[in-house]
Amino acid sequence: MKQKEILSNIPFNNQDEDHDVFSYETPLRPDAFEKDDDLKIELIEKHFKEIMHILGMDLSDDSLKGTPRRVAKMYVKEVFSGLNPASKPVTKLFDNKYNYDQMLVEKNITFYSHCEHHFVPIFGKAHVAYFSSGKVIGLSKINRIVQYFSKRPQVQERLTVQIAEELKKALKTEDVAVVMDAKHMCVSSRGVNDTNSQTGTANFSGKFNDPAIRAEFLNYINSSTVM
Numbered sequence: 001m002k003q004k005e006i007l008s009n010i011p012f013n014n015q016d017e018d019h020d021v022f023s024y025e026t027p028l029r030p031d032a033f034e035k036d037d038d039l040k041i042e043l044i045e046k047h048f049k050e051i052m053h054i055l056g057m058d059l060s061d062d063s064l065k066g067t068p069r070r071v072a073k074m075y076v077k078e079v080f081s082g083l084n085p086a087s088k089p090v091t092k093l094f095d096n097k098y099n100y101d102q103m104l105v106e107k108n109i110t111f112y113s114h115c116e117h118h119f120v121p122i123f124g125k126a127h128v129a130y131f132s133s134g135k136v137i138g139l140s141k142i143n144r145i146v147q148y149f150s151k152r153p154q155v156q157e158r159l160t161v162q163i164a165e166e167l168k169k170a171l172k173t174e175d176v177a178v179v180m181d182a183k184h185m186c187v188s189s190r191g192v193n194d195t196n197s198q199t200g201t202a203n204f205s206g207k208f209n210d211p212a213i214r215a216e217f218l219n220y221i222n223s224s225t226v227m
Ligand SMILES: [Zn+2]
Pocket: 115, 116, 117, 118, 119, 184, 186, 187
């Protein structure tokens, strides 16, 4: 049932998973973390140097010689650090002492990701809402969950579902909504060179399947005031 709900929002391609025909997991090999970060940086540096060399660049130039290592470190330690489950944020829940039972919205969460088809940036805003199950989460943890899944080679559809699923788990509720608006550099800076188009994705579960509640959330995120 849960899977069906997700699929009603966003369709997915079949992926090679043990049981589920459909999966929102990032496709990773079982040996993905057998190499440690230092070794990964060393290997990527070597290969990136080769790419630059093939392109004809003079790697003895002062400005270029540090680039392979910089790129390798950036990949492993920054922009793709969310591949490693070790960087997953630890979420702590608090009692909802004030019995706040309305929708909580956190909007305009800035995120930077990379398109897995071209390895160029996807960036934009995520908007998240939930109803408390009796527990609440520190607000900055919502941002951290968004950042964690963004720091992977991604497609926006999967990123949206991964954030929604993690929030449901963390918040122990199905009543979660995620909307993402993003610019894809692979669309704006190359290919069709469309600098204006923006891509929107959404994942609604639980109470957010109610059109009135969904409308209330969308109204919040489209208004210029905070709530
Ligand atoms: Zn792309």
